[in-house]
Amino acid sequence: MTREQFIQHLEGTQKAFRRFLVALCCGNTALADDIAQESYIKAYLTCDSFRNRDKFKAWIFRIGYTTFINHKRSERVFNDYEEARNIVSDKQADSGFHYQDLYAALNQISGKERTSVLLFYMEGYSIKEIAEIEGTSQDAIKQHLSRGRNHLRKLLN
Numbered sequence: 001m002t003r004e005q006f007i008q009h010l011e012g013t014q015k016a017f018r019r020f021l022v023a024l025c026c027g028n029t030a031l032a033d034d035i036a037q038e039s040y041i042k043a044y045l046t047c048d049s050f051r052n053r054d055k056f057k058a059w060i061f062r063i064g065y066t067t068f069i070n071h072k073r074s075e076r077v078f079n080d081y082e083e084a085r086n087i088v089s090d091k092q093a094d095s096g097f098h099y100q101d102l103y104a105a106l107n108q109i110s111g112k113e114r115t116s117v118l119l120f121y122m123e124g125y126s127i128k129e130i131a132e133i134e135g136t137s138q139d140a141i142k143q144h145l146s147r148g149r150n151h152l153r154k155l156l157n
Helices: 003-024 029-049 053-074 081-089 100-108 111-122 127-134 138-156
Strands: none
Touching: 003 029, 003 053, 003 111, 029 053, 053 111, 053 127, 100 111, 100 138, 111 127, 111 138, 127 138
């Protein structure tokens, strides 16, 4: 893949990719931008080995998801729900978003449930595609979606 082709593919997926990362990071746009930048660098460095251009969007989402997981694993600070609400109320989160309650609820469910829900409902991926992105079975994705929906329903009501 040439540099121009890589840039063209990125431009076609950039908005959806950023929207996914912002939601995955529960509204923390600075963290989402950092993860996006790191993901783009990783993708560019390995784009020569990428062959299936029809699956570019799934490939870049997989890199972003893996980068997010690696970041969370290296993070040593754990916030509880009240701290998250204070961050939102202190305007440290992006105040341009009208979905702060949703982000707070997403922050309370497991990472696998959150990722599955976001990829399925926000990005329109199929269960099979999500299983490929997350590197797990389709049955596990179905379970994550079911549990995620139930948890979000309880948290948002």
